[in-house]
Amino acid sequence: MSSGENRIDRRQFLKTTATAGVAYAFTSAGFSKKASVAESTDANTVAQPQPNPPAPYVPRRKLGKTGVEVSCLSLGTMFNLVESQIVLEKSLQWGLNYWDTANNYAGGNSELGIGKFLASHPERRKELFIVSKASDARGLEDIEKRLQTSLKRMNTDYIDLYYGVHALSNPSQLTDELKKWAESAKKRKLIRFFGFSTHQNMARCLAGAAKLDWIDALMTIYNFRLMQIPEMQAAVEACHKAGIGLIAMKTQAFGQRLEGDQTKKLADHFLQRGFTPGQAKIKIVLQDERIASACVGMESVALVNSSVAAVLDRTELTRHDKKVFDEFAKITCSGYCAGCDEICSSVLPELACVSDVMRYLMYYNSYGQRDRARELFAKIPADARARLAQADYSRAEALCPQRLPIQKLMSEAVRKFA
Numbered sequence: 001m002s003s004g005e006n007r008i009d010r011r012q013f014l015k016t017t018a019t020a021g022v023a024y025a026f027t028s029a030g031f032s033k034k035a036s037v038a039e040s041t042d043a044n045t046v047a048q049p050q051p052n053p054p055a056p057y058v059p060r061r062k063l064g065k066t067g068v069e070v071s072c073l074s075l076g077t078m079f080n081l082v083e084s085q086i087v088l089e090k091s092l093q094w095g096l097n098y099w100d101t102a103n104n105y106a107g108g109n110s111e112l113g114i115g116k117f118l119a120s121h122p123e124r125r126k127e128l129f130i131v132s133k134a135s136d137a138r139g140l141e142d143i144e145k146r147l148q149t150s151l152k153r154m155n156t157d158y159i160d161l162y163y164g165v166h167a168l169s170n171p172s173q174l175t176d177e178l179k180k181w182a183e184s185a186k187k188r189k190l191i192r193f194f195g196f197s198t199h200q201n202m203a204r205c206l207a208g209a210a211k212l213d214w215i216d217a218l219m220t221i222y223n224f225r226l227m228q229i230p231e232m233q234a235a236v237e238a239c240h241k242a243g244i245g246l247i248a249m250k251t252q253a254f255g256q257r258l259e260g261d262q263t264k265k266l267a268d269h270f271l272q273r274g275f276t277p278g279q280a281k282i283k284i285v286l287q288d289e290r291i292a293s294a295c296v297g298m299e300s301v302a303l304v305n306s307s308v309a310a311v312l313d314r315t316e317l318t319r320h321d322k323k324v325f326d327e328f329a330k331i332t333c334s335g336y337c338a339g340c341d342e343i344c345s346s347v348l349p350e351l352a353c354v355s356d357v358m359r360y361l362m363y364y365n366s367y368g369q370r371d372r373a374r375e376l377f378a379k380i381p382a383d384a385r386a387r388l389a390q391a392d393y394s395r396a397e398a399l400c401p402q403r404l405p406i407q408k409l410m411s412e413a414v415r416k417f418a
Contacts, residue, residue: 081113171208
């Protein structure tokens with residue numbers, strides 16, 4: 001087959017899997033075949049259609065020192081799975097065995113949806129690598145309660161990987177007491193592995209984890225924007241050498257503001273290459289082989305199919321593709337918070353929530369998750385919310401490596417979330 005023919009097949013596959021069901025995608029992309037009468041070895045026998053070959057599975061990678069292999073694309077489930085069982089079914093058809101949830105996702109309906117699936121298909125539990133998080137836990141007692149709640153909701157005796165700290169912002173939170181709790185949970189066979197997720201000060205948190213021998217895996221924001229930060233690259237490398245499994249989240253790198261014409265230019269480039277921008281963003285993360293899996297929120301079968309297509313397609317992004325991403329990141333940096341909360345906190349100690357509010361604004365503007373953004377904002381203490389629009393952010397803006405208009409963005413958040 002010529003390279004030109006291969007390119008057409010690839011484009012057709014990406015297109016069909018992004019817009020249609022699994023069966024149609026494989027038929028139209030040339031993955032199924034039926035026998036004809038001419039192919040029959042017995043001229044007196046009517047040829048029977050041959051079964052379609054099994055769908056190709058998403059490749060798997062080792063999760064650090066755990067030795068466990070997980071799908072390099074993982075299912076992010078920050079939505080109501082009770083009403084979206086087909087997403088779970090389709091993800092397993094593609095071999096997505098890593099399901100990521102949390103105690104607070106969709107008000108508990110994410111975990112309850114997994115529980116509903118396992119109640120109907122208990123035999124599938126052994127195929128899955130289920131991950132959950134101790135959302136909003138304030139101490140070991142809270143972590144234990146959330147773990148027990150998650151186990152009950154999901155109809156399972158154990159969780160494969162448990163993030164005892166959801167949204168770690170400082171490695172000092174990884175205490176000896178937390179280590180002992182993790183060891184206890186493992187001995188009780190309630191969890192297999194332990195780790196944390198981080199949205200803020202990621203490089204610092206990863207560098208701290210790399211010095212510990214009891215963190216099995218962690219989830220961090222990692223995308224084409226953060227790849228350019230030397231401190232982040234050094235921290236990823238330190239964790240990789242320490243054998244810590246690395247899961248990338250927020251791979252789409254959406255910002256607090258939409259980029260307009262620049263986004264269109266990015267889309268035009270990658271559509272010419274045969275990808276959607278979203279697919280290209282997944283591919284560039286997974287071209288870093290230190291990343292065990294890219295966790296992508298996939299609320300529909302179409303999103304599952306589109307994301308899987310990006311992973312199954314073996315065409316690598318070129319240097320020029322990476323340069324396009326680099327240039328886009330630089331031009332649009334003032335619309336993206338890199339999570340370096342230590343900078344804002346150092347000059348605005350009374351407003352330790354600035355980085356959180358940036359994330360909520362991203363949910364509102366880029367994800368379309370307006371109710372979720374408002375609910376999270378409402379959890380910030382009332383006195384801090386009242387000061388957000390009036391505070392002086394000039395010092396923080398001067399220090400911000402992304403050149404964010406913090407004052408303007410905080411005022412926008414207060415107006416939209418009130």
